[in-house]
Amino acid sequence: MNRTNIIWASLALAMLFRAMPGMAQSSAEVFGAYSWARQGEANIGKGWAESTTWFLNRKFGIEGDISGHRYSRDLVNFPRLPRLWGSVNYFTVSGGPKFAFPFEGSVTPFVHGLVGGAWSRASGNLSYGDTTVTVAQDAGGISVLYGGGLDIGKGLIGFRAQADGSLFDSGVIAGYSHGVRLSSGIVIRIR
Numbered sequence: 001m002n003r004t005n006i007i008w009a010s011l012a013l014a015m016l017f018r019a020m021p022g023m024a025q026s027s028a029e030v031f032g033a034y035s036w037a038r039q040g041e042a043n044i045g046k047g048w049a050e051s052t053t054w055f056l057n058r059k060f061g062i063e064g065d066i067s068g069h070r071y072s073r074d075l076v077n078f079p080r081l082p083r084l085w086g087s088v089n090y091f092t093v094s095g096g097p098k099f100a101f102p103f104e105g106s107v108t109p110f111v112h113g114l115v116g117g118a119w120s121r122a123s124g125n126l127s128y129g130d131t132t133v134t135v136a137q138d139a140g141g142i143s144v145l146y147g148g149g150l151d152i153g154k155g156l157i158g159f160r161a162q163a164d165g166s167l168f169d170s171g172v173i174a175g176y177s178h179g180v181r182l183s184s185g186i187v188i189r190i191r
Helices: 003-019
Strands: 027-040 042-055 059-078 082-099 107-128 131-154 157-169 176-190
Touching: 027 059, 027 157, 042 082, 042 176, 059 107, 082 131, 107 157, 131 176
Parallel strands: none
Antiparallel strands: 027 042, 027 176, 042 059, 059 082, 082 107, 107 131, 131 157, 157 176
8 A cells, every 4th residue: 555545544544533422512634744763773764754633522533553663784896796785664554542732822742652563674685787686684563652743723724743652562573662753744634
């Protein structure tokens, strides 16, 4: 599923929550962003983040969050020589409570704590001519994201900047690793 489909599915889910009987006072929001991450010793770099939150009242909501990050680097890439490169992929799916602190102005701070799963893949690749050899290590496990940010703007569309700490337990491979994720992008509110 590509990012555009994920955003459309999130908007549809938010509108479905809004249309449910008894939810007339609730609201929802969808956030899509550019994201940068570092997990353990790996600077994963560029990526994306998306979240959908269904607010039960003005201050408390249930949030679902997904993100993906990829980093790739050429180690050797000269004409007429074998190409050697490495890459790291990191993907998370999580959910949990979100607490917003709306003010009369246009800035709304929030905090959240999310638990879910994470998957990572580190690979080394050697290519010469039409032949490529890849050695990869996959890991999956429990992921915890904790942090918060600021929503700026009170209308249908706003801007969000957020920072999250992360904990990834890959179990067998490396045990626990700590990281950080920084995201900024557009938030769409459905009231």
